[in-house]
Structures are given as C-alpha cells and as structure tokens.
Amino acid sequence: xxxxxxxxxxxxxxxxxxxxxxxxxxxxxxxxxxxxxxxxxxxxxxxxxxxxxxxxxxxxxxxxxxxxxxxxxxxxxxxxxxxxxxxxxxxxxxxxxxxxxxxxxxxxxxxxxxxxxxxxxxxxxxxxxxxxxxxxxxxxxxxxxxxxxxxxxxxxxxxxxxxxxxxxxxxxxxxxxxxxxxxxxxxxxxxxxxxxxxxxxxxxxxxxxxxxxxxxxxxxxxxxxxxxxxxxxxxxxxxxxxxxxxxxxxxxxxxxxxxxxxxxx
Numbered sequence: 001x002x003x004x005x006x007x008x009x010x011x012x013x014x015x016x017x018x019x020x021x022x023x024x025x026x027x028x029x030x031x032x033x034x035x036x037x038x039x040x041x042x043x044x045x046x047x048x049x050x051x052x053x054x055x056x057x058x059x060x061x062x063x064x065x066x067x068x069x070x071x072x073x074x075x076x077x078x079x080x081x082x083x084x085x086x087x088x089x090x091x092x093x094x095x096x097x098x099x100x101x102x103x104x105x106x107x108x109x110x111x112x113x114x115x116x117x118x119x120x121x122x123x124x125x126x127x128x129x130x131x132x133x134x135x136x137x138x139x140x141x142x143x144x145x146x147x148x149x150x151x152x153x154x155x156x157x158x159x160x161x162x163x164x165x166x167x168x169x170x171x172x173x174x175x176x177x178x179x180x181x182x183x184x185x186x187x188x189x190x191x192x193x194x195x196x197x198x199x200x201x202x203x204x205x206x207x208x209x210x211x212x213x214x215x216x217x218x219x220x221x222x223x224x225x226x227x228x229x230x231x232x233x234x235x236x237x238x239x240x241x242x243x244x245x246x247x248x249x250x251x252x253x254x255x256x257x258x259x260x261x262x263x264x265x
Contacts, residue, residue, distance in 0.1 A: 008092040012110075015095050017103075020088070021111035021119075044121030050107055051080045056126035059084055061113050061144055062133040064216070066094015066106075071214040072129070073098065073106035079126075083108045084116065113144065120156040128153060128163045132218045135172035137251050140244060145176040147183070147242035157236050162188065165232045166211055168222040171252045173230040178245040180234055190232040195223070 012018050019042065047054055056079045060069045063083030073081045085091050088110050098106040109119060136142035143149070145165055153163065165176055173192065180187055194212055211231045219229060 005089045008089050012088055012092055015099055017098055018095050018108045040119045043119050055080050058127040059125055060129045064090045066091055067216045068129055068131050068214055069106055070094050070097050073103045080105045086112050117152050117155045123158040125157045126161050131166045132216055135169040137171055147244045161236045163234055167230050168227050169252050171249055174249050176232055178247055182243040185234045188233040192230050194229040194231045
C-alpha cells in the first residue's frame with residue numbers, strides 16, 4: 001500500500017464526519033443480514049447523535065470521492081447527507097472537503113453496501129442516490145439496482161422514498177429499466193440523455209434539475225468523450241416479492257477495455 005494511501009487512512013481517523021466499520025463490526029454486520037437487525041449503535045440515531053436535527057436523511061451509495069454528498073449538502077442545507085463506500089482513500093477527498101467547508105449536514109460511512117441495514121434503522125432513510133457505480137455486468141447481485149439490493153433498501157428507506165440512478169452505462173440503464181418494469185415501482189422520471197434533447201416518458205422536465213446540477217469526476221470524463229448520461233428516479237412502494245430480470249443485455253464495450261478507454265465501436 002502506498003504512503004499516500006496510508007496518510008489518507010490516518011487522516012480519516014481524525015475526521016469527525018467519518019464513521020468507519022472495523023473488522024469486528026463488519027463481522028457482526030454480516031451476521032445481522034440473517035437477523036435483519038441493525039448492529040451499529042448509531043443505527044436509528046443519526047439525526048440525534050450526529051446531525052442534531054430532524055431533517056431528512058439522504059444516502060449516496062458508492063459515493064467514491066463524495067462529490068454528490070458534498071454538492072447536495074451545500075445545495076440543500078435542510079437535508080442530511082451520508083456518503084457510503086468501502087474505498088477509504090477515495091472517500092477521504094469528500095470527507096476532507098466537507099470538513100474544510102464546515103458542512104454540518106454531511107457525513108461519510110465506510111462500509112460494504114451489502115450490509116447497509118446494519119447501520120440504519122427501519123424507515124430512517126428518506127432518499128438514495130446511486131451515481132456512476134460499477135455496472136457489475138458479470139454478476140447481478142452486485143449491481144446496486146438489483147433486487148438483491150432493493151430488498152435491503154426497503155428495510156431502511158421510508159415507504160414512498162425516492163431512489164435516483166445516474167449512470168453512463170447503457171447496460172445498467174437497460175437492466176434497471178427492466179427491473180422497474182418487472183417489479184413494478186412507480187417511475188417518477190427518466191431520460192437516456194440528461195444533457196441533450198430529453199425524452200421524458202414520466203414526470204416533468206423540471207425533475208431533472210438536481211440530477212443535472214452536479215457532475216462527478218467520472219461524469220465529466222464521459223461527457224468529454226461524447227457519451228450520454230442516463231438518469232432514472234423511482235419511488236419505493238410495498239412489494240410482496242421481487243423478480244430479477246433475465247433478459248440478455250448488450251455489454252458496455254468500452255468498459256471491457258477499462259474505465260479510461262472509450263472503444264470506437
């Protein structure tokens with residue numbers, strides 16, 4: 001491990017806005033998936049113990065550098081934002097920026113998203129953002145919009161809460177669209193080209209303002225390469241069972257060469 005990463009990890013330990021899940025806590029968190037009970041003491045108490053208000057809680061899952069967590073916290077001081085990721089060296093950037101800016105409504109949780117229910121109580125979360133996550137084309141259960149994760153979101157997000165997906169991946173967009181059709185969740189809005197001529201199939205164009213207002217590091221890279229950004233917003237409603245998509249979806253050719261290469265195909 002490089003010295004720069006070690007330095008960042010050490011500094012993360014000093015940040016008051018970062019919560020890190022250690023080995024013992026992670027072990028209990030995985031076991032909690034069977035019992036479906038939170039195991040972290042802060043679960044159910046984020047508002048009173050950290051934010052010290054009763055404002056809505058919004059998660060950014062797979063937050064990476066935390067650009068959306070910080071950007072939304074600045075844009076909406078009346079809401080609380082928590083960035084979640086396992087990559088501490090990346091999260092350091094957002095956590096440090098939030099500290100320097102004195103954002104009291106931004107926090108970061110370093111853990112696996114698979115065990116998210118161990119850190120939040122039932123109905124504690126109001127909204128979720130999923131921004132430019134890995135589409136995980138090889139394994140459905142690793143996709144953050146899969147029914148595997150949707151079942152976990154249902155255990156922490158209040159009924160009627162919103163989930164936003166913003167992605168450059170045609171594969172993940174198609175997969176998520178099919179998941180929403182099968183299951184079926186009310187789609188508030190969606191577009192295959194957020195910054196182009198939007199084809200709005202549900203909702204009004206105004207609902208895209210938040211999605212378009214902030215751009216992540218990776219998003220700017222994709223836009224510079226002439227790629228389109230896709231966006232879907234849907235509402236969580238009660239489900240009796242979940243049906244996982246089984247259709248064949250064309251893979252993202254450019255990703256097979258790595259994130260920094262845009263295939264000419």
